[in-house]
Amino acid sequence: MKQIEIDQIKNKLTDDVSQLGKIYKSKKSPFISISIDHNLVDDYLNDGWEIEKILKTKTRLRKPKTHHKMFEDDVWCQFYDLGYRYLNYDDTFKLPYGKEPEDKKQIDIIAIDKETVILIECKSSEKPKPSGSLKTEFEGLERRLDGFRKVIDQVFGKGLKVKYVYATRNIRIDPESIEIERLVKTRSFYYNDNTYEYINSLIKNYKGAARYQFLGLMFKDQLINAEKIEIPAVEGSMGNKKYYMFSLEPHLLLKLGFVLHRTRANEAEMPTYQRLLVPSRLQGIRKFINEGGYFPNSIIINFAQKKHKVYFEPSTRTSDSNSRFGILKIPNAHAIAYIIDGQHRVYGYSDTNFTESNTIPVVAFTDLDSLEQLKIFFDINENQKAVSPSLRGTLQRDLLWDSDKADQRLSALRSSITIELAESTNGPLYNKIEVGEDSAILKLSAFLNGLKNSGLLPKARGNNYIPESTFGSIYNIHNQNHKREMSRSEKIVVQLLNLCYELVEEEYPEVFNRERSLIMSNRGSYAYISLIGSLNIWEAKHGKVDQKSSAKERFEIISKYLIALLDQLKSMSVEEEESLLSKYGSGAEKKWSLNFQLLVNKVFPEYETEELVIWKERQDKDLLAKGRHFGVEIEKFMKHQVLQKIQEIFGDDWELEINSIKRKCLERAEEEKEKNYKEGLGRTEIEWTEMFTINDYKSIIEKYWTRKPEKDQEYSTFQDAFSIDIGEGLGSKAKSIKWISKFNSLRNSWAHEGTKEKGLSKEEVRFLENIYQLFYSNVD
Template sequence: MLDISGNIVKEGDLERITRLKTKSIIEITVDKPLALKYKEEGWQIKKEYTRSLKIFKNKTVDVLFEDEVWLLFKKMGFKEMNKNRQLKVSVGSDSRQIDVFAKDETHIFLIECKSSEEVSKKDLSKDIREILQMKEGIIKSLRNYYAKDYHFTFLLLTKNVEPTQNNLEIAKENLQKDFYIWKYEEFQSYKELSNQFGDHTRYILYSILFENRKLAGIDTVKIPAIRGGKGDNKYYYFVIQPEKLLNGVAYIHRREKNPREIKYTYQRMLNKSRLERIKEFIRRGGYFANNIIMNFTSKPTFNKRDEIGDIVLGTLTFPRIYGSAWVIDGQHRLYGYLDSGKSTDAFLPVLAFDNMVVKEQAKLFVDINKEQKPVSVGLLWDLYPDIYKDSADLKQQELRAISLIVKKLNSEKKSPLYNLVKLPSQSKDTQKWAHLTLTRLCIAIKENRLIKEKEYLLFDESYDKTIDTAFEVIKEYLGTISKSFPEDWDKAEKGFLCSNIGIRILFNILRQLLKYLEFYEDKSVYLAKNKDRFNDKTKEILGPIIEKIKNMTPEERNKIRRDTNRELIVENTQKLLWDLKQKTNFGIELWRKGGWNPGIPKEENDERIKKLIEETEIELKTFIVQELKLLYGEGWWKNGIPSDTKKYIDDIVKKEISKSPWKENELKAEPVEERLRFVSIAHLKDLIILKNNWGQFERYFAKDKEIISTAFKFYKAIRDKYMHSDRLKDLTEIDKGLGYWNMKWLRRCIGLTN
């Protein structure tokens, strides 16, 4: 049996077949007597001649998809391809039909296409099994046919056919055997890349599929270079033809495996109009004197020839690895040489670091690009998933995770933010409904410390794992909110809830919701896979806030939306939460440094406030004694009162005795409970948050000791002024309100109702 049956075309024939495959119809010329037979098969007459007819028929769905795939690989620069679907490769005594065959100087791709008119789920196990079983036989036949070894890759592409999870798992297990499944979204990503980069897309493809594998069929790059640096901090300086970097060595994506993400990376990093301007500059004879900066992510070799101080002259040999050098700066200068006609005879100066740690190369990238006008803060947020991909630095991991969470909220169809987030890397045409900015959403997550490791809110073992965990919680939370007031949510930026400011406020509230559930319920409420309970709790707890928003006038909601300052956003959040905070302690963390309050109620007067202050102090001392006795029993004074507080009390008693000696017996004989009257407000706070006492008291107050400290601070401030009437004039209305409401909170914590 022949190794191959059917036609493989190249050069002129390849261009002719390309023209045929771009059409949505099949055209043939037949003798007139055969017209009836073809008409019965669905053919239609296009043109009539004397003895013959030109007839046509629409291509079927499967043929259209195969042609679409064929055209992509042709556009990527493959020089030999199958003429039609009649190509077969022998496998022992059998043969295998090949839908798309694509060959360049070093690689051969064998592609199976599965398509359907309507979206359907299908188990492709049989097809996968056949490909894997016949794979070695196909390779053997093609090696015999070409009398040369190539790198063989097998692809299974689908359109409107959804593989099962098991299918995808099998493909994942066979990546090192060069078998891949592409869904149509992945195929489209390469198609879009090819529209911008033409046949260079082939090298992007190789750097994705064959990461860390040796380059096949490409000459080893050896160039004169200067080496500087010491130890692990070495760098090289050299000049090189752009072509040698572009042919599989350099890359700008950060090791993403998802073609869609890589497409966005290239769109983010390479501005199309800027590339065209640079390309035109190069064609007119322009050149660049400033360095391309890159980092070898696979180790090069360097042979020393001479040495002058710390500078070493020698020959640098690039690693023969796909995607071995990440371009940190100069992407446009390098990629401007594509299709310029100058990529082989021009030279670029390059500064290349040798395996710089990810944290440092990411920092260098950010530092360089922050100084360059074209890179905005939004674009940096867009780039963090690329530049911080392999970083071990926790801060960089957090930034990367935040960006990926927001992008997932934008890309997942079940997300309430689906297609609503503007990404700098995407064109306006593809973001018609997007009105939320990537930066503001990312900042909302960051400033609320939702995924910070030490906060333990949505952090889940690692930042990579946290991405999905946080996405699910945020998706459900925003979904519940959007369904609670859809009339406003659907107005997008013209409404309140789904505006940029509204979303910032909702993220402020989300933090308080998670803290509240953690304190009064359990984290499992929102971390459980089934989110029904979380959704119910969200509706139950936040119902009053949603009602408050519903009852606002459009003017009131618009006013909040116009307050873009961070402090005003927090203040507006406090206003929304105030009533709920007063009833349930919800959101009290927002007031741990003070903040907005409605002022003293009109029915209050200075005399009543003073009585409340005095009563609160007495009741606090009684409450503390009561709880310490419950905790320590008869040893409450010894174990619950720290030595410095006891010394403070003893010193006060001694002063009293020195002033009034006749009180000595009375003071020494009184119960220790009475001695607490000598302590200050600051001492009372310290007794509550003392490490050994805290477990007894935290159930009554809040888990955050800073909140308690703040409440006591403002209570002490108002107390000190009211206990010395001459100081009342120094008390501002803001401080008076803060003191009053923090006192009311302390009273509520210890069980006082007014």
């Protein structure tokens, strides 16, 4: 090839990171955007464009991408997300494959890195349909690919692995068809809807590590290079299966490895058995490794030897063992090592500082089929008992006590306090809290969570204490002798809690010993510990206790409040008790805690926490009714204004403009009619315009934000009618209508029965009143 031809090819590609980032942002959008002079807008609007934003000298317009364009852009973005940073920047890339001028083929996407060149051709349909004949498409593919490889060698240098990808969306091709047979024969890859979704899942869950699994998918069994990996190994036998034990650098195992995920993209490998990685767990493992952590247990793999054989060269065997030592020679090929157990550990090494310097222990079988791998996987996961939450919480004391991070030391401290409460033979909670694997009537987590949210101890993120959590805390954050301070504060907290529980045990035995107790239950324990902490903070605010106060001094000051609580619990009616006991699910612990505070407040009205004040407001039926009145009127105003304006802007075509919303409203109207009929209300006609939701109004307001009737340029737009500053200014559409989302969230408090627990606070009612006044003060 001539240099000018090489330059023409390279000029259609870019590795400029800044430019690629802008292209990626553009391709992620479902719209094509352009900026034009204001005087040209009408012509473009008639051609299907819509106004996105009006600038000083230009108007930015947009229109939806075609289905095929969106598909191409989606696939381009996938390869960008996989880490490719040398890609085509427009749709006019053509690659020669022969000597004649016409021997060129458009490539929709080309993605290049240091090792691979991926050539992608995209075909799509807006609706699912059969592919039709692909004879012309694939019959000459082998010759074209041969030509492509020669050109790529000349343009980008020799040694790059080339993969042709035929990508489809909504196109059905029989996997047993002659077309797929022709494609596979050329060692190309068929990239269908399942593949696209699977790779999206990999990117979401694996982040940077997705690349390794992707390369295994694309280049399965293809050599990375011709040099074998030679490592010392021990050969052994168990369960009539030969296996090898060795240590291998993570970066090698990442390239050799492949995980049989349960996904349709791996249907040819069925049965598959692995779950996708858990992103948070992967992130935690990376952090653990980068901080010097390691895993002493082995990764379990299976070498698939369909194309490349693993060879063991023995050197010695002792008379005392059937095992023998030697050199294991592993082909350096993609996806020949199926990871049966340990995928989180393997992929956790990606993007760490130790992928090449560490070695990890491996147990490798050979030639296990998928069923045998599945059996091993189940045996490991069924017969190896996972560490229970209780044991993990218990171990925190030993693992984190000497940590150099404050949040970890506080976790250890909470764990140590709870263990001391459970194991102290002198305390009322002896043997009543589960510790390690030992079961008990109270869960460890109830005490860990209660201590965390009580205020008896501060909270921290990393080495930074959260300021608002330090006031009233027994733990002195300024003491740099962490071990001494932890021991000191542990002693005080344990003594204080034991004194508080002894009060229940000795003075209120009927409460303490009851099987379904309001105190001796998980939710009750959380609420009781939270109340103790709240009372400690309350008295600290009034100067009655400080960090020098002993446990006994604190108890003597707060005991009157606890007695007020316990007296009411003791005399609580069956109905009241059942009401409290029935609070389950998300937020139940918090509800119990607030109820305990409320019972104390009834006897000591001066005791009020900020959260209790707001919670009491939310129980106020008059306040809720006032808020409901404003909310209903606001919604009426929105409906009237939105329908009036949309009709004024579009005239007789207004329903067609919002037809997608109308269809949903009609469906809701039919459902409401059916519901009324089944409830014995007979046939009731319901207008579809009665079924708008707040989000429907919001969608219309957003879409036609600045739209005006053609003949009325002085028209009051949606922007004029619905822009409201809620403290963040009116600098953008999003800020101007942020109030709608807040209004919609509050609407649930008055629109549905059974939400009285939530209610409305005074601040929320003031918000509704302000919106109401803004709307109706402008109405003649």
